Amino acid sequence: MGILDLMLRWPVLRQIARGDVKALGETAMTERSRTLEPRTARADRVVKSVCPYCAVGCGQDIYVKDERIIDIEGDPDSPISRGRLCPKGSATFQLVTGTHRVQHVLYRRPGGTEWERLPLEQAMDMVAERVKRTRDETWEDTDVNGFSVQRTLGLAHLGGATLDNEENYLLKKLFTALGIVQVENQARI
Structure with a gap:
């Protein structure tokens, strides 16, 4: 591999060489970023739930793999929250899986x-x-x-x-x- 090939592995230099100044295309990708997938992609199942923090009742999708929670996100089917969660609701994953949880x-x-x-x-x-x-x-x-x-x-x-x-x-x-x-x-x- 020549020095030019090595240098073109750097995203910034690829952007300059290909004229992709905003880095919105292939030039911003790395081998690692090409293989990334959402945590939810490998879930065995999704369980519908309600956020426990307040009485609004925002919908949550609980992603489960091997009977363990791997992610919690807003439920886009919820007529109340339409897939959105406040900061407390977004932190529900840490509430149920964190090592700080009182046992x-x-x-x-x-x-x-x-x-x-x-x-x-x-x-x-x-x-x-x-x-x-x-x-x-x-x-x-x-x-x-x-x-x-x-x-x-x-x-x-x-x-x-x-x-x-x-x-x-x-x-x-x-x-x-x-x-x-x-x-x-x-x-x-």
Whole structure:
């Protein structure tokens, strides 16, 4: 390979030699850039989802390969966001795959002075057990007038503004099935 051939491998010199001053054509390509493809091209499947950050409900396409998320992008079929995501929505991939993601909870036992780390699964089991115990201990078949109420007043739920309509629907169904009557949502939008 001569010196001229070597020099023409540099994109800037190729641009000058071929008169491609804006570098919009073949002169801007390298062997690496010729073989590039989107991360999404090798996905096994695409799962439709909704961004978890606010109540707008922007659509997301979740690209999955070997049961692992490889990319998250805006869903162009979404009538709400039409393929667009805000900076927080665009960062959802890091939210679900980042090494900084918390895999445990901090728990301080009643009367304790120190925090201890518990696995997330154990903490969820503890919450479920406490919900069941509270429901069982505060269950009312009838009210003071003898009317059938089938409820508990020992539990309540306050939802957040990041919940979309579908999530709120499912939460309402769950808590109604548990006999919980105090179900509210702190909605901003």
